[in-house]
Amino acid sequence: MSEDLQFAFSLLLNGASIGLMYSLIALGFVLVYKATDAINFAQGEFVMLAGLIVAMLLSIVGMPLIVAIAVTLAVMIGFGFGLERVVLRPLLGRPVVAVIMATIGLAAILRGIGPVIFGSETRAVSLPIGDEPIVLGPASLPPIQVAGAVVAIVFFLAFSWFFKKSRMGVAMRAVADNQQVAQAMGINVERYFALAWAMAGVVSALGGVVWGSMLGVDVHLALVGLKVFPVVILGGLDSIGGALVGGLIIGIVESLAAGYLDPYVGGGTKDFAPYVLMILVLMIRPYGIFGKRKIERV
Amino acid sequence: MVGASAQRVVAREGDYQLVVEGVSKRFGGVTAVQDVSLEIPRGGIVSIIGPNGAGKTSLLNMVSGFYKPDTGRIVLEGQDITQKKPSHIAALGIARTFQNIALFSGLTVLDNLMLGRHVRMKAGVLSSVIYWGMAQKEDIAHREAIEEIIEFLKLQDLRKQTTASLAYGLRKRVELGRALASDPKVLLLDEPMGGMNQDEKEDMARYVLDVNQERGVTVVLIEHDMGVVMDISDKVVVLDRGRGIATGTPDEVQRNPKVVEAYLGTGKGGGKT
Secondary structure (H helix, E strand, C coil), X not given: CCHHHHHHHHHHHHHHHHHHHHHHHHHHHHHHHHXXXXXXXCHHHHHHHHHHHHHHHHHHHCCCHHHHHHHHHHHHXXXXXXXXXXXXXXXXXXXXHHHHHHHHHHHHXXXXXXHHHXXXXXXXXXXXXXXXXXXXXXXXXXXXXXXXXXXXXXXXXHHHHHHHHCHHHHHHHHHHHCHHHHHHCCCCHHHHHHHHHHHHHHHHHHHHHHHHHHHCECHHHHHHHHHHHHHHHHHCCCCXXXXXXXXXXHHHHHHHHHHHHHHHHCCCHHHHHHHHHHHHHHHHCCCCCCCCXXXXXX | CCHHHHHCCCCCCCCEEEEEEEEEEEECCEEEEEEEEEEEECCCEEEEECCCCCCHHHHHHHHCXXXXXXXXXXXXXXXXXXXXXXXXXXXXXXXXXXXXXXXXXXXXXXXXXXXXXXXXCCCCHXXXXXXXXXXXXXXXXXXXXXXXXXXXXXXXXXXXXXXXXXXXXXXXXXXXXXXXXXXXXXXXXXXXXXXXXXXXXXXHHHHHHHHHHHCCCEEEEECCCHHHHXXXXXXXXXEECCEEEEEECHHHHHHCHHHHHHCHHHXXXXXXX
16 A cells, blocks of 8 residues: 555544544434434533543542443433423523523533632543554554544444334434424423433533543533534534534544645644535535425425 | 214213313414313214314314413313323323324334324333333333234335325324324314325225224314215314304204304305215
């Protein structure tokens, strides 16, 4: 394999693994939007919160890793349920913008409160996976990216099983499809809204662990949430498969931009390339690759 | 067709399963329903007719809990359900279909029917995850109930098809099946034959009669096809501009001059019986 090809392959692999980790976070956003029509601008802050909790449990409380992750999962599930009950349910039936503003406010609150409770230093979340790059064909990846990608894939498989085969998953799709009719089936719609937020909590907990482990945990961890938007615009706001594919594409675009464009312009294209793509998609295909095209019936 | 009512367990006087008492509903400045009362006898087929905009669907929406009436109350078997949530009312035994077919379009026929049975499923959110065995065992019983409906409505070949791919008449039939899946006491049908051809209408009328006679389900029907209404109803209620203007047997209603004036007299499918 020529050196050029090897470089390209390495960029692709790197981009795909990071992309899968974006997909994981985007999944939280999509689950909430799909079931409740709410746009969650605090998804990145959810990840930050989970990262802060797990880092604190590891470094200050000194829990074993597996226990710390389990506790973080439980706390984030509770956080999701609580948030829906206390903040979002009272906003049901209000204009969409009310929910958006509420989540933006929540994001600011979490970013503000996080350091107050957990301290402002950057903490490490070390996973027992070593530092030796894992060789995959002609390229190699840091072990954390491999772990992150694996976690993402496992979660996508689990969620696609849940929505296809489980009774709750099918009921949740019914709620997403038509809330009024779902109610007429005796489905307690609010309960499924709460479940969607709790699932976003689960995804954020895992996102906090893998992203926290890669970047270190402080308030800046919330910034990964910004990547959610190009991912979900690309894939479709309500498509779980779209979150997966969108994440992969955004990860790869970023990586290719960093590899091929940055040397010419002196860096930085990696950070905005995903948004250029997002705006292009909005102009050409506003409902995303897999998103549901809303048809107005007369 | 009059003979059909003789086979039924004729409701004794005063044994009303569902009672609507003087309900009204205003939307902004528009009065959709004004002081309408209905008595639905157990095991009967009651049709609500009236010109477009008469308030028929609004009335059903109040019974199923989507709208809260401004005045009046709605009582199911002695229990006041006026302020209850739609999901609670469904659990109490009122199922319905919608004027514009409202199937979950991305889901299969089987999934739609299983969702119809949602209220009968005891294993709740947590138990269906944690106590997997119980949910599985319960599933089998529910699947049997669903299979019975599939057979009844002759949907055998369609189980795995998504509902969006079905022909119009079949979708209406699946929607009826979904409503039946909850084992309802009272079935509210909003124009089940709307947009159908004559053959499809006859099939649907047959199914409605079977549901009523074999399964003992009380039926409340909104329908524009006068031939069907007069054939299968025990009782007809006529609404016009939000008010109830007549109630009685199909014969009585057809002879009522007010009805003729408001509705049948306009030549809209009236005349023949």
